[in-house]
Amino acid sequence: MEFHPAVLTAAVGDTIVWINRDIVPHTATADGRTKWDTGQLTQGQEGRYVARHGGVARYVCTLHPTMHGKLVIR
Amino acid sequence: MLAIAVLLALTSAQQAQSPAPDLSDPEVAHVAVTANSIDIDMAKLAQTHTTKAAVRQFAATMITDHTAVNSQAAALATKLGVTPKDNAVSQFLQTGATQARTSLEPLHGAAFDRAYMDREVAYHQAVLDAIDKLLIPTTENAELRKLLVDVRPAIATHLEHAKQLRSQLGAPAGTGK
Numbered sequence: 001m002e003f004h005p006a007v008l009t010a011a012v013g014d015t016i017v018w019i020n021r022d023i024v025p026h027t028a029t030a031d032g033r034t035k036w037d038t039g040q041l042t043q044g045q046e047g048r049y050v051a052r053h054g055g056v057a058r059y060v061c062t063l064h065p066t067m068h069g070k071l072v073i074r
Numbered sequence: 075m076l077a078i079a080v081l082l083a084l085t086s087a088q089q090a091q092s093p094a095p096d097l098s099d100p101e102v103a104h105v106a107v108t109a110n111s112i113d114i115d116m117a118k119l120a121q122t123h124t125t126k127a128a129v130r131q132f133a134a135t136m137i138t139d140h141t142a143v144n145s146q147a148a149a150l151a152t153k154l155g156v157t158p159k160d161n162a163v164s165q166f167l168q169t170g171a172t173q174a175r176t177s178l179e180p181l182h183g184a185a186f187d188r189a190y191m192d193r194e195v196a197y198h199q200a201v202l203d204a205i206d207k208l209l210i211p212t213t214e215n216a217e218l219r220k221l222l223v224d225v226r227p228a229i230a231t232h233l234e235h236a237k238q239l240r241s242q243l244g245a246p247a248g249t250g251k
């Protein structure tokens with residue numbers, strides 16, 4: 001199980017949307033100083049985050065800590 | 075470890091008799107539901123026996139994920155009009171689970187955590203092997219086979235999670251606290 005794409009580049013002001021295409025629930029949860037969290041998304045559910053600052057934001061699935069993703073906000 | 079030995083022994087014994095293992099689809103469905111239910115029960119035991127947040131979180135994920143998979147399996151079985159049928163593989167899994175529970179129940183704290191995570195590593199490896207070598211090859215219905223294929227990544231991720239967590243717990247189970 002993994003985030004697709006593992007690294008996503010976006011612009012400040014963009015809305016990033018995660019869609020759970022898996023059977024089991026997942027989260028996308030910030031792993032850095034800026035805190036954000038989609039909460040648990042079950043199959044087919046969407047979570048959103050609006051990128052307000054530039055920089056690199058790493059995130060994980062709190063249910064599956066082996067899943068990692070990265071946002072590059074320009 | 076017993077679950078692995080038993081499952082692999084069974085797989086190779088069946089392969090020795092005939093090229094393809096011959097579980098029926100209702101039997102495959104029963105194995106899938108049994109395998110999920112066993113790990114849910116083990117996770118519930120862990121939640122009352124561990125004092126470590128990471129182990130409690132792992133157990134919570136096992137309950138969430140295996141419950142989600144069983145819901146899908148139940149929905150598919152209903153849709154296909156399949157009634158899961160008990161069989162030798164389900165019984166082997168159940169026997170292994172009963173033995174594991176007996177050895178885990180008296181343990182607490184760090185000793186429990188190590189033994190539980192050892193079991194979870196071995197169990198998910200055994201289930202992965204069963205999915206690849208026994209269940210997917212023997213399943214006739216395309217939708218049931220697709221469910222097994224779709225579930226596989228979750229089991230592989232659980233295995234990695236379990237290995238990672240186990241490696242943080244130190245000394246082998248049974249060598250003291």
